[in-house]
Amino acid sequence: MSELYRKISSNPFTISLDSIPVLDYAGFFDQTVLMMKDEAEHCAALYAVEMSGAPRLFCCLANDNDHCFRLYSTELPRERSTVPSLSKEIPQLHVFEREIHENYGVVFEGHPWLKPVRYPHYRADRTSVMDNYPFYSIEGEELHEVGVGPVHAGVIEPGHFRFICNGEKVLHLEIQLGYQHRAAEKLLSESRNGISRCVMCDNIVGDTAVGYALSYAQLIESLSGTLPATSLQIERCIALELERIAVHIGDTAALCADVAYQFGQVVCEALRTEIINTTQFWCGNRFGKGLVRPGGSNYMMNRKVVDKILQVLEDVGKRFAAISGRIYSLPSVLARFEDIGCVTRRQALDIGAVGMAARTCDVRRDIRWSHPFQYYGESSFEPLVFDTGDVLARGLLRAEEVRESTELIIELISAWNNLPAGNSGPDYNLSLSPDSFALSLVEGWRGEICHSAITDKSGNIIHYKIKDPSFHNWMALAIAVRQQEISDFPVCNKSFNLSYCGNDL
Amino acid sequence: MYKEIKILRQHGIQYVKDLRRQPVSELFRGRPVISADITGKEIEIVSSLCPSGAIDDKSGAIDLGRCVFCRECEFCLREKIRFTNDYRIACSRREDLVISPGVDTPLRFDGNVVREEIRKIFRRSLKLRQVSAGGDNSCEMELNAAGNVNFDLGRHGVEFVASPRHADGIVITGPVSANMAEALRLTYEAVPDPKVIILAGTDAISGGMYAASPAIDRRFIEEHHVDLYVPGNPAHPLTFINGILDLLSIA
Incomplete structure (x- = not known):
């Protein structure tokens, strides 16, 4: 053929x-x-x-x-x-x-x-509604079903989990999503306003605001043939790594909370605050909303911001190394993480796992390395890989990625120091190449975020498509909990920390 | 044990002592100030540029219930519009979120419209159930942060609980997606009376960037009395906390 x-x-x-x-x-x-x-x-x-x-x-x-x-x-x-x-x-x-x-x-x-x-409002079959999802079921006198959600016990997004259990053991988990659907892709396809589209991309997945805004900015720059200045590319990488560090530390806190290790939880919470407050110091928003824009930036990095980042990273880096060293050496914590929620390498490849979920299963998959964007191609970045595929691997990978991203930011800053400062503002009215297909990938903290667009003969976007890493990885969670105690579900879930709104769009 | 003591020493004291007056970074986007001499032409420009339609095209007033705090109007018109870092912007009445040109005073929290039983019953303990209905997970994370080691809203007896049956009210985030509308209604109904409704974040207050989405259903919010509006994108923990303290009349 x-x-x-x-x-x-x-x-x-x-x-x-x-x-x-x-x-x-x-x-x-x-x-x-x-x-x-x-x-x-x-x-x-x-x-x-x-x-x-x-x-x-x-x-x-x-x-x-x-x-x-x-x-x-x-x-x-x-x-x-x-x-x-x-x-x-x-x-x-x-x-x-x-x-x-x-x-x-x-x-x-x-x-x-x-x-x-996701039950989008434009679905082909209007008779398919949230209430009649065709759940898988197994007949058997010894089996029972457990339904959780859409509203969960904590302050998190909605989704429905349906477990089929044999006693305490989970035989099968099915995840029903769609509760968060807001038609983001449709609004982006229809919008003719460059500012609206940017701001929309800040507000699709708030915990990955930088990753989403960067995917969008890259896409628009590619469609318009604009090449961002090297200093701006570096700044974007730094923002993306700060986002990764903040979430990984926050997730470490959450993992500790789920196994009742309160000490680890509160220390990590406080460290996450330091990082997101640094992002706020830079751009006025703790999640980096508004930081990344096509063609330029409203918040060019300056000496004050650089000094703040370096000082916070040094302090947080040390303290996080100390607490994560403690967390991952405590027998009571390890007993809850080790060999729990395993995904094998074969399974990860079969389901097309991306990002962290892949890298904890011995799959070397990281867009920063395989399809480098912005400044990553010129940096010394190499993906970290673990091979046990359990909750522990997903926890340890976070700890290691915090260290690696910290080192990477320091390297990026020294490259930035040697460059002339950029000072251009964003350009919202870039004219886009007509009758084209464009695609942009960014390795956010969860994994690859894909934005893709198609333009018509006048260069207007007529179709906008987003794919969150969770789109692949929700299946990894469903597989991970099989044959586990149902009480291990929270820690399995938290170890992936997948996005509901990114799936539902 | 020694390791833990060492970590604790590094950790130090993390809690915010004065939740009312904690400074935030200069660039934080809070209450905007619009110059009194903004011209009709300028109003036209910024109102057509605003991605969420928060700027009135006649008066030039900014509605914080619609504002997504992107600051693009300020970048366009620096000498006339300025976002201050005043984070105390939660109000009990929807109309109080509208800021007119020439106004540079803190937002007024009108305690008179707060139902008497709220303060009487919940002042020392308010348990809340959170419902995310199309939220982007940033507001949800900030609400979690409101209870963390730094902001520690729990010190005032305010906490998020795991069941509506244990709750005194609900906090809604997100523009209320149609797919979540029924679950929101059921959650609210499961909360015993009397109960409060709090909207956290611009998405919840007006739909924000999704106000025009065909996939949202805001009937629940239109049909119910809202006790507290907490603007922001996302609502900052301090904005939320100060709003709650005002609602309960805690100094």
Whole structure:
């Protein structure tokens, strides 16, 4: 079979729609199966766009080893077509096919699990509602079901978890999402206002505001052929690493709280406060909302900010090393983390896990390294990998990534010091290249965030697509709790800390 | 044990002593001040630029219930609009969140509109249930932070609880997604009377950036009396805490 795709080596990238190969579905199917047998390949984007009456599917694969994207497409004959499902061959595509099915009514024949993803208001089947989700069930006198949510015990986002248990042991967990759906993609597709779109991207996933704003800014810059100044690229990387450090420390606090190690919790909470207050010192918002903009910045880094970051990182770095050393050497904590919620390497590859969830299962997958964006390609960054796939690995990876990101920021700052200061403000009216497809990946603290857009002949965005790392990784949580005590669910859940709003959009 | 003592020494004292007057960084985006001599033309420019429609195109007033604190109007018109770091912006009446040109005084919290039983019953203990209804998880994290080792709202007997049956009211975040509307209503109904409703964050107060979304359903908020509006994007823990202290009339 001849391979028909565009091979692209830059992130972000923009290419003209005409140049994307259009395969017939059989060719699309075979090529996808063939290429995805390579375990370094994972799906960065697979989505449908309504174009002249029928959906066109775009597929973009990302390869961890050769650092390239492969992009190709197919046209379905008509709306609500029935085509063979790829998920049978390539399980990680299950959620992408479910999404296309939900939005466009395309039926993927042989899909093992063609269930709703988020109940968007524009779904093809209006009879499918939150209340009639088709939960998997098992008959058996000794089994019982436990339903949790959508409103949870803590102050967190809504989602419904349905456990099938044998006594205390979880046989199966199914996660129903969609409660957070606000039609963010649709609003972004329809908006003609550059400021609105930026601010919207600050407000989709608040705990990853910098990651989302950066994915958007990169995409728009790529679509308009704008290259950000090196100093600005460095500043963006620093903001992204600060976000990573803050969340990882906060999650360490939460992990401690879930195993009743209050000392670890309060110390980490206080350290997280130091980091997010540094982000606030820089831009006036603890989550970095407003910090990243296309074409420039409203908050150029200056000497005062640099000094503050260095001073806080030195202090927090030391204190966090001390407390995390203590946390991960306490037998009472380790007993709750070690060998709990395991995901194997095979499982991680099969479900297409990304980001932290992949790196704790011996999968070297990190966009900062495989498809470097902004300044990462010039930095000495190397991904950290753990191989036990349990709660402990996800905790330790956080601790190690805090250390690594701290060192990285120091390196970035010394590179920044040698550069002339940039002073340009954002540009909200960049004109975008017409009839194009663009895609941008950013490695946020959870994993890769993908923003993609398609423009019409006047350069207006007509389709905007977002993929949060959680879109892949929710399945990892469902797998992790199998054969665990149900009482270990909170700590498993917290160890992934996946996004509800990022899935629901 | 020695290690823990050493960590504790480094940890030091973390709690904010005076929740009413804790300084925040200069750039924090709180209450805006609009110059009294802003012209009609300037108002037109900033109101059409505002991504959430928070600036009235006639009067030039900024509605903090709609403002997403992006500060773009200030960047556009630096000599006329300025966001101060005054974080005490929670109010008991929706209309008090509107800031007119020429006004540079702290927002007024009108205690007279607070129902008598709220202060009488909840002053020493207020347990809240949080419902995130389309929130982006930043407000939720700030509400968690309000109870953490730094802000320690628990010192005033205010806490988030795990069941509506244990709660005296609900705190809503997010623009209220249609898919969450029913769960929100059920949660509220499960809270025993009398009960309070608090809206935290601009999304909850007006829908924020999602006000025009076809996927939200704000009927619950339109149909119920709201006791406290806490603006912000997200609402800062100190904004939330000061609002609660005002609501309960705690000095």
